Amino acid sequence: MTPEPSIETSEPARELAPEDLIVAIAVRADRDAFARLFQLFAPRLKSYLIGLGTTPPAAEELAQEAMLSVWRKAAFFNRSRAGASTWIFTIARNLRIDAARKERSALAYAVDLSEEPDAPEQPDAIVSGAERDLKVREALKSLTPDQVTVVRMSFFQEKPHSEIAADLGIPLGTVKSRVRLAMARLRERLEELL
């Protein structure tokens, strides 16, 4: 369980978990909390976008747009549905798709997954973002290093399997079966853990 953010006591923003920073923005438009969140996530969003082939200036612009959405939509964040990193990731993902193909994300991701509760709610279902991220890491540990590599490439590089095959120096069929196996294994472990 994560303790509720102590809103009245104006705890220094750097002590708070990312989820608490978002709540601070929602509750009192806390600029310090936002600045801290920006320092945590903007450089990683930029890194994510560059990995997918966005130029560095455009990646920085998109990262800024994503963080502005975080500021504006903070009230819609629900930590029982998604951790901060997942919520911010999906915002950036949709902006990236829209930047390339106008408004497509509004169709392809209209099923707003962040607005739906996960499975039946447990009384103690509120897992902190840090705990959740820890479990994701635990799930990744059950994969072989090769499998982790293809999972990372699938998530963060918009490369066809043929290019991944060339990069890794292995046949295309091997890449395909490796991706299939790795993703199936990852999903099974996540289902057990989350």
Add this chain to the structure above:
Amino acid sequence: MSARHHPADAVLADYAAGTLRPGFDIVVAAHVESCERCRRHVRLFEKAAGAMMSDLPPAEMSADALPLMLARLERNPPAASADAPIAPPRDTRSLIERLPVKRRRWLAPGVWVQPIDVPQLPGDKLYFLRVAAGIRGLHHGHSGPEFTAVVSGALRDGKTTYRAGDFIECDTEVVHRPKVLAQDGGCLCIAASEGSLKGQGFLGELIRTIAGV
């Protein structure tokens, strides 16, 4: 209604990561919208991608990135809480109903195609296919992958029957001749394909000529 044929984990993972080819993501979305199991799986992959994103090595930001950002906050106040009626009413129509479509075109007896008007890569196709009951499709292969989701009705391909909600992925190795089952009325599918279908025989050529699919 619960689908029995789902996208592979790798497809759902790419969908969650936002790296599916434009148009193909719409077909996956059509399935995911009606499939509780796949929504759950997509959420799991989003959590994995989110956690991995926060582990990426940070890129260097411009020196004035944060001050510029803070200045923009002034002009963009946070939206009111989720309970406040500030958002426009949500469009409650299904994805299928909301997709912008072009003119419906006759393809062959009992077969209509309706291209969907969303941005795609050159040469790719995204379309609704309406096939009347009992019609057997053309024997065809694929020059690239093809995603299909059954919206209504049912079709049989070989020994497998696909019903509303089911998802079908074909790649270049597949040559098939799906048949629409008569007892369920006509069949409506949404499909995305990369490259053209390779029809066999002159009817295949005819379809390619007429429809450009």
